[in-house]
Amino acid sequence: MARSTLPSSPAAGSGRTEWPGKILGLPESGPRSMGSFGRRFLGLVIDWALASLLSLAFGTYGAAGNFVTLGIFAALQIVFIALLSGSFGHVCVGLRVVPVRGGYVGVWRPLVRTLLLCIVVPVLIHAKDGRPLHDAVAGTVLVRR
Numbered sequence: 001m002a003r004s005t006l007p008s009s010p011a012a013g014s015g016r017t018e019w020p021g022k023i024l025g026l027p028e029s030g031p032r033s034m035g036s037f038g039r040r041f042l043g044l045v046i047d048w049a050l051a052s053l054l055s056l057a058f059g060t061y062g063a064a065g066n067f068v069t070l071g072i073f074a075a076l077q078i079v080f081i082a083l084l085s086g087s088f089g090h091v092c093v094g095l096r097v098v099p100v101r102g103g104y105v106g107v108w109r110p111l112v113r114t115l116l117l118c119i120v121v122p123v124l125i126h127a128k129d130g131r132p133l134h135d136a137v138a139g140t141v142l143v144r145r
Contacts, residue, residue, distance in 0.1 A: 020130030024100060024141060034130060035095045035142040046089030051076060074114050081110035086142075094145045097135075105140065113138035 021027075021034035035043075051073035055061040060068040080087045085105055086096040097113070099105055116122040116134035127136040135141055 021141065021143075023129040024131075026141070026143065031145065032143050035144055039093045039095055039144075040142060043087065043089030043093045043095055046092050047076065047087050048073060050088055070118060074118050077114040077117065078107075078110045081105060081113070082107050090142065095142050096145050097140050097142055100139050100141055109138045109140050113140055 019028045019034075024034075027033045051069050052061060054072050054076075055065055055069040058068070058072075077087050080091075081097050082105065084091060084096075085098065090096060097105055097110070099109060113134050116137060122133035122137070125133040127133060129136070131141055
């Protein structure tokens, strides 16, 4: 006999029993809930625009300067996350990077997270708990402020 795949919780009739971050103990919405794809993407666009403007100001923007722009982007990510718990774009859209186990984000987490972010592919792969792979490997989660 096959097992039922329906949730056995009291909320079974409500239709939605899982949300990104539930496994991590994060709320479904409001402060400290997992950041939505839209906010994450907008924060990334803001960060890349800032890196592009700085690259343009340094005179390195263009075909040969793409890696310079990526380097500026990475440096901004590492510095801002270590100092402000979020990049400039994250702060603008109301997100912050926090360690899953709590405490200070430190320096190694932003470094690992940013290196994987710059590779791009880990951003497209998501862990079971809803976090992109670059966050899962670094032991961080992007939450609403």
